[in-house]
Amino acid sequence: MAMNDLDEQAVAILRTNDRGGFTVPTARLYPFQWNWDSAFAALGFSTFDLDRAWREIEMLFEGQWPDGMVPHIIFRRDDPDYFPGPSVWGTEAEPPTSGHSQPPVAASVVRMLHDKDGSEAGTGRATALYPKLLAWHRWFHTARDPDGRGVIAVVHPWESGRDNSPDWDAALANVEPTAARSYVRRDTGHVDASMRPTQSDYDRYMSIVDSGRACRWQPACMADTGPFFAADPGITFVLMRADRDLLALAESLDIAEGHEEIADWIARAEAGIDRLWNDAVGGYTALDLKTGKSAGGLSSVAFLAWYAGLVESARADKLADGLRRFLDAAPFAVPSFDPTSAKFDRMRYWRGPVWAVINSLIGRGLAEAGHTKLADRVRRDTRKLIERAGFFEYFDPQTGAGAGGGNFTWTAATWLVWASPSASEV
Numbered sequence: 524m525a526m527n528d529l530d531e532q533a534v535a536i537l538r539t540n541d542r543g544g545f546t547v548p549t550a551r552l553y554p555f556q557w558n559w560d561s562a563f564a565a566l567g568f569s570t571f572d573l574d575r576a577w578r579e580i581e582m583l584f585e586g587q588w589p590d591g592m593v594p595h596i597i598f599r600r601d602d603p604d605y606f607p608g609p610s611v612w613g614t615e616a617e618p619p620t621s622g623h624s625q626p627p628v629a630a631s632v633v634r635m636l637h638d639k640d641g642s643e644a645g646t647g648r649a650t651a652l653y654p655k656l657l658a659w660h661r662w663f664h665t666a667r668d669p670d671g672r673g674v675i676a677v678v679h680p681w682e683s684g685r686d687n688s689p690d691w692d693a694a695l696a697n698v699e700p701t702a703a704r705s706y707v708r709r710d711t712g713h714v715d716a717s718m719r720p721t722q723s724d725y726d727r728y729m730s731i732v733d734s735g736r737a738c739r740w741q742p743a744c745m746a747d748t749g750p751f752f753a754a755d756p757g758i759t760f761v762l763m764r765a766d767r768d769l770l771a772l773a774e775s776l777d778i779a780e781g782h783e784e785i786a787d788w789i790a791r792a793e794a795g796i797d798r799l800w801n802d803a804v805g806g807y808t809a810l811d812l813k814t815g816k817s818a819g820g821l822s823s824v825a826f827l828a829w830y831a832g833l834v835e836s837a838r839a840d841k842l843a844d845g846l847r848r849f850l851d852a853a854p855f856a857v858p859s860f861d862p863t864s865a866k867f868d869r870m871r872y873w874r875g876p877v878w879a880v881i882n883s884l885i886g887r888g889l890a891e892a893g894h895t896k897l898a899d900r901v902r903r904d905t906r907k908l909i910e911r912a913g914f915f916e917y918f919d920p921q922t923g924a925g926a927g928g929g930n931f932t933w934t935a936a937t938w939l940v941w942a943s944p945s946a947s948e949v
């Protein structure tokens with residue numbers, strides 16, 4: 524690829540955030556290996572160092588639990604600058620990890636790496652990863668969908684990767700805040716508090732961690748007795764896509780194991796996704812499985828339906844109308860929450876800001892489904908945001924200002940693989 528200045532900066536960010544085979548999302552604010560950040564980092568590395576790209580995923584799977592779960596953070600070593608660290612999670616895992624997972628984008632990434640690689644060594648690496656990916660997907664389909672509804676739940680807002688989204692407001696309001704002990708947040712020491720979750724949210728996050736520890740992070744205990752269990756359209760769509768990619772990977776690797784099982788998961792999800800459709804808001808929304816109540820607003824992850832392969836139906840048209848509404852109300856696509864809602868907060872993390880990685884998934888799905896104009900708008904805006912503001916964690920959809928952490932790994936990776944004029948991938 525012909526590199527431009529921003530390409531070079533993006534490469535430098537990945538190299539700087541490299542901690543020897545795995546990448547931190549950004550120095551200080553997030554000093555460990557995060558699950559889906561790493562998968563996106565691998566895609567970024569694949570544009571200039573394929574070996575390093577594979578290594579990122581392999582190191583992520585070093586944290587896999589015996590039951591198949593791949594944790595959302597692998598700590599490896601403690602860092603007093605981060606809270607909550609390994610002792611708070613109390614998982615007894617080796618290497619030390621958190622106790623729940625994050626959106627499973629890795630299978631989709633491994634498929635892309637394998638397609639790109641084409642060498643015997645690449646086939647060997649994909650073959651070694653396949654059973655691990657299969658075990659992780661199986662874990663999601665059982666641990667986080669114990670009743671076989673075809674929608675995937677999260678036990679903590681952190682598991683969704685969209686910590687303070689309004690999707691979780693009602694379910695979180697039913698969680699007793701932690702009163703038992705005091706703690707000191709570290710995130711607001713690195714980033715302005717107005718761009719981070721509120722204290723009231725945080726007290727509830729910690730309360731769920733306490734209950735997870737009491738359950739020894741066992742899925743059945745968390746689903747039955749944990750204070751939070753909500754179906755997430757984001758993970759459900761990401762997993763639906765990842766299942767399709769895993770099946771395609773198995774076929775291209777000539778591996779027979781898992782075919783039927785994966786096809787069943789896909790069929791179950793295609794039938795189950797209707798449960799998340801909310802006609803009042805014209806989209807797929809989160810569903811509190813403790814109360815049966817649907818979240819009353821639209822998040823940008825609803826627009827991952829195309830990425831998940833759900834392209835036919837009147838619902839897809841309604842969804843496209845919803846996306847146009849988002850885009851009409853905000854100069855920069857795609858706000859993480861409905862910009863016409865009272866809950867929209869343009870600078871506060873997952874309550875409004877634009878996230879480049881989510882844009883890349885939405886844009887890819889739109890392009891595949893033939894919504895070329897919308898796909899172009901999403902990609903163009905992402906490019907503009909990064910060109911103007913730099914490689915920030917997220918962006919204000921009204922002004923385009925960068926927010927949160929800087930020199931961010933997944934923003935740099937998304938630039939290289941998708942948003943840069945030199946990116947070859949659509």
Ligand code: GLC
Nearest residue numbers: 548553557559560684685686
């Ligand atoms: C925040 C995000 C999460 C991400 C992590 C590291 O917690 O909500 O999605 O993985 O930061 O970047």
